[in-house]
Amino acid sequence: MKPFFKSIFRTSLCLFLCYYSATYAKTAIYDTKYEKPKDSLYRLIGHEYSTTRLSEFVNVFSGAKNSVARISKELEGLKVIKLPLSDGIVKAGSIKFNVKNSCYLLIGIFRDSAAKTNTSSLERIDYGKGRLTKEPLIKNAMSITGLPDIDIYAIAYKSGTHSLKWTDNLFMILGAVQSLKDIKHRDGGCPDGRLWDPFIIEGFTAKKALFEVVEGPEQPVLDVGMEGAQDIQGGFEGGVCVKINGVYHMFPTERAGEKGMDYTYDRVKTRIGHWTSKDAVKWKRKSTVFQASGTYAITHDDNPLNDRRGAIWSYMPVFNDKTDTWYGYYLTYTVDKDIAPNHSFGRIWRTESQTKGIEGIGGPYNEGVVIMEPGLDTQLWEGRQGVDSFFPFQINNKEWLAFYGGAYPYQSFKDYPDKPGKGWFIGLAKSKSPEGPWTRMDTTINPIKTIHPWFIENPIVYKLSADCYITIFDGGPLSRDGYNWTEATYIPIETKVNKWWDIMRTPMCLIDEGNDMFTIVYAAINHNKRFHPIGKVKVKLNREVLKNRTDLIKH
Known part of the structure; x- marks a missing residue:
């Protein structure tokens, strides 16, 4: 019947419906050593982009079915900005946002398994007054269905109004944290998201659940x-x-x-x-x-x-x-x-x-x-x-x-x-x-x-x-x-x-x-x-x- 390697396609995901027809809001569970992220760390100014809380199953882009299949604990609950994804690319765009107190904006850079660095993707982003960490905080930090490995970087911003611009790219804006003390440099061990085809999950990709x-x-x-x-x-x-x-x-x-x-x-x-x-x-x-x-x-x-x-x-x-x-x-x-x-x-x-x-x-x-x-x-x-x-x-x-x-x-x-x-x-x-x-x-x-x-x-x-x-x-x-x-x-x-x-x-x-x-x-x-x-x-x-x-x- 189903060989073991094929079963990884459905690991921890779902039950059924044709569906595949998978609205439920999943509450993130936080380990006591992680502080629950606060909405007040940054505020988008004059943009149509929607946001959502990061958790397993969440659809992370607008206009696409790609969703979270695996996620490192440190990232759960962050307020991800749902950028539009088309043909595997986030088209050129920008955001303007206000930071009340100094914080770190986390971004996810998708890395092909054969690539050793994220240099090309990182260079296609203009961080404005922000300061990018030289090395990723967490490698293989998430699995997004249908997409390559993802590494997490931090951009330090002081209080005030900022902008972030990019040319055609494949990346995510995951949200903000007050400090990096609880995020250890490590390999999250999440598998390549291309093990899963993107699919519709009830209550996450679909607006209302059947x-x-x-x-x-x-x-x-x-x-x-x-x-x-x-x-x-x-x-x-x-x-x-x-x-x-x-x-x-x-x-x-x-x-x-x-x-x-x-x-x-x-x-x-x-x-x-x-x-x-x-x-x-x-x-x-x-x-x-x-x-x-x-x-x-x-x-x-x-x-x-x-x-x-x-x-x-x-x-x-x-x-x-x-x-x-x-x-x-x-x-x-x-x-x-x-x-x-x-x-x-x-x-x-x-x-x-x-x-x-x-x-x-x-x-x-x-x-x-x-x-x-x-x-x-x-x-x-x-x-x-x-x-x-x-x-x-x-x-x-x-x-x-x-x-x-x-x-x-x-x-x-x-x-x-x-x-x-x-x-x-x-x-x-x-x-x-x-x-x-x-x-x-x-x-x-x-x-x-x-x-x-x-x-x-x-x-x-x-x-x-x-x-x-x-x-x-x-x-x-x-x-x-x-x-x-x-x-x-x-x-x-x-x-x-x-x-x-x-x-x-x-x-x-x-x-x-x-x-x-x-x-x-x-x-x-x-x-x-x-x-x-x-x-x-x-x-x-x-x-x-x-x-x-x-x-x-x-x-």
């Missing part, structure tokens, strides 16, 4: 050693959760692994579990729906000699009203030890519950039939990983669409099987019924890149209103027709929930609880643990924002 984070447990709801999880080595990833007659039913991918085996085997010997809960907090394991063989392939191509059920992932139950039956859509892989990705040639199966009615969600289920697999109609973007997810949803009360995924794309069919590229994409398939047959839409539509240009995985679709759908994965885009989707936006849930995770992994549901309240159950990663836990959060939908955003969507 979903407000309300509350969530301060720790995982399902963790290592808990009842039912004792024999699961690697925790959980992906799957779905639904609510039926007051009971939550969760079907996560269990990274079962095997005792005595390396942690990498957790992603190979997987199974689909069925868990239930009355509050989405206390869970009870009911059964194993499917178990992978955990057997590695013996050839590198999609060969029948290989065990094509080496790993099993991403179970998605959908109720069919016409047949009064639960269908389960799930994914099987050939597992290769030597070629990335080790999950290859994915196939989608449709299974049926042997117990009729809405209460039959627990099964038992038959093995089912393959409904989508690598073949002559495979598109290059589906890549070596093959069909890596599948979620069907109905539109217009008659037609069925399905998001299906692919990864490690081929540039040409000559690259098959061992020269894949990188990227995780989704496309649409179409059918007259949930049984199929399913037909891939052509490459004038697939892959869908409006949501995100290179990373979408395991999307689940819900209807928020009569004329608006949302798909959640790591973000949450909107659509009016199921075909055309907005850019993803992300929800930073740690603004209201104690952050016990390092990487937000996979949201598994958006369950309507009434009164515009929704429950999200999600898998996450703590780097200190082999076990990937499950968390929970509640969010509240803003109907006014939904209407405004829906009105802007073309269909």
